[in-house]
Amino acid sequence: MYVYILGGFLGSGKTTLLMKLASMYTRRGEKTALLVNESGEIGVDGATLKAEGYDAIELPNGCICCSLSGTLQSALKNIERDIDPDVIIVEPTGLALPHKVKELVRVSMIDADETFIIGVADVQRFEDLIKKKEEFFTMQMSHADFVLINKSDLAKEGQIEEITAWIKDKFPGKPIIPISAKTEENLDKVYELMR
């Protein structure tokens, strides 16, 4: 069983990517469990997934990397017991630190072969985010196994190159793929990187 954690800021397109990844695994014939988390007491992502025909376990009202850490671990154990999936995709809140989630997966005693973090950056608001919350965004991306620059369909000229250069400078050697989860541009390259 492989566990994928989608790490990225609020509104970076993690839920859209989650749906595409779930579809890809379903096409491959792999049993996939989705776990979504929202920091507000009101969960909406679960409904979004349901509206699109996906079924997911929703953990609202807190962050799974801190206040809901115990809930995450119980949920993972239950998923393993009740669903026994080939893949678990975890979407933490956009304000979570993915490396903390990864550590919680590690200590949750589930039989995971490997756990990966997929970092998701957002073309549209990259500049604003770096201006206002560079340190936080850097923390979010720091432990990613690879970084996706999402919403490439909305990128202005030179924007992708600029963001790529920034990430390369911060995290040399980390694979970077510009994608559009919405239009599915370059998603085949992402699938190749996934087990």
Added chain:
Amino acid sequence: MSEKEQTSLEIAGGCAVGFTGSISCYNADAEARFSKALLDVGKWVVAESGTLLGHIKAAIVKEDGSGITLNLTDLENGVEHHGRLEPQEKVNFSFMCAVLDVDEHELKHAMWHALEDTGLDYTLDEAPCHCHDHDHHHHHDGEECCCHDHEHEHHHHHHDDDDECCCHDHEHEHHHHHDGEECGCHGHHHSHGCHCPCCRYCQEVDLEDMEACDVVLSGTLSDLKPESYMSILEAMDAVWDWIWTKEGVPECVEVTIAPEDSDWAIITMTDKDFTLLEGKFPTCAKAAFRLECVAVGVCEHEIKHRVFHALEDSGLKSAISGKKCCCGHDHD
């Protein structure tokens, strides 16, 4: 996680708030109106923090959980709609917002007003008006107050129904009462020429020479629902209004609600248009309550009587402790 360790939400400086509720007569127009509420909140966030770093989302679903979701992450892109939902007699909704660099309470306030401005026939699962939670609520000079547009017309402090309200037009747009702050406005008001027919200060009554009475009633409230909050406010309002009609001066009406298994809530009315809710209004089968009213220039016994009737008229299921009085009611 140690107690002192910051949560990621705190590290990021973000906040996440939301409402749930239901909408009657849902159709495409209602969807468009809800979508506009998201946009309005988005604009508010941009005005407050300079940019929309975060998202504003809503799920509108049927009883079986199927339905649509709306998502706003960028004002230029507009609201994304996922799924399809045919017209329904009633749907449930979740409305949430997670963003950076705004005040959590003000965000909730903005969301509530955005929802209110849609004109949708909706009800919230929690106590609907949180204006009362906002001790920062005040009107700045030149700023238009939208609170008076919503349903809480009972906050308005004009007693003559035929009287047109001029308060919001006159020079005192900066008039506001902070919690616990004594209002000195009426003194100025009087010295600048009073136009208010109900102003006690204009009636040459030396209130300082009159003794304030402090009336306390306690008992139990049953079957507390979110809408009970409004019923309590209406009861408090009725007591306040009655004191004015008796030419007395109300100073404070306070209701403390103490459920057995959740935190207390205290609702304090220190002015006709200022009520503060401390704590979360509880929904429970039974809770003890205490109502205290401080007023000048009215009979203590009459206030008790009036409180009893206000509670009775509000539709709340209440039982007041104490012996029966001469009028037959169970209060001291």
